[in-house]
Amino acid sequence: MQQPSDRSVSSRLKAFADSKPGTPSKSAETDYGLISKQLAGLIDGESDRIANLANCSALLWQELSGINWVGFYLLKRNRLILGPFQGKPACTRINMGSGVCGTAATMGKTVIVADVHQFPGHIACDAASKSEIVVPMIKDGQLIGVLDIDSPSVDRFDHLDQQGLENLLQVLIPQL
Numbered sequence: 821m822q823q824p825s826d827r828s829v830s831s832r833l834k835a836f837a838d839s840k841p842g843t844p845s846k847s848a849e850t851d852y853g854l855i856s857k858q859l860a861g862l863i864d865g866e867s868d869r870i871a872n873l874a875n876c877s878a879l880l881w882q883e884l885s886g887i888n889w890v891g892f893y894l895l896k897r898n899r900l901i902l903g904p905f906q907g908k909p910a911c912t913r914i915n916m917g918s919g920v921c922g923t924a925a926t927m928g929k930t931v932i933v934a935d936v937h938q939f940p941g942h943i944a945c946d947a948a949s950k951s952e953i954v955v956p957m958i959k960d961g962q963l964i965g966v967l968d969i970d971s972p973s974v975d976r977f978d979h980l981d982q983q984g985l986e987n988l989l990q991v992l993i994p995q996l
């Protein structure tokens with residue numbers, strides 16, 4: 821496994837600190853390009869999947885406003901299993917086709933739910949969640965998991981979030 825040198829760790833942390841913006845107050849102000857650059861710095865030289873997923877969830881938790889859960893479910897034996905996340909403890913196993921996560925995983929497409937109470941089969945992990953976005957993670961043509969983000973506000977996520985998060989995953993996935 822490739823190990824980052826001390827120098828690359830310090831330069832990555834410096835690049836991260838230098839590029840850190842203030843937390844945006846509105847979704848439209850989220851600078852996903854900058855977040856992607858920060859992520860690239862954080863995962864550079866690190867090949868461990870869990871380490872990179874953990875730092876990505878922490879970065880999104882820090883930089884996205886108006887969210888109450890962000891994290892990953894990883895595909896194992898045709899089920900989604902809870903991976904690194906930030907927020908309240910969550911359900912550990914989701915079947916393909918179940919809930920928002922299982923639906924996005926089965927479709928292989930991003931699902932945005934403006935009001936989770938209107939989504940048949942929504943799985944409530946945190947009662948505060950009102951809207952949700954789930955982005956599938958596809959590596960070498962195979963589904964490997966999903967990125968899931970919840971908000972306590974209705975209609976928190978839009979096509980800009982979808983585009984930004986899909987681009988962000990293009991940075992992350994080669995390092996998983």
Ligand code: SME
Nearest residue numbers: 910919920921942943945
């Ligand atoms: N709401 C998700 C379950 C995961 S939690 O939100 C963390 C779903 O319906 O699949």
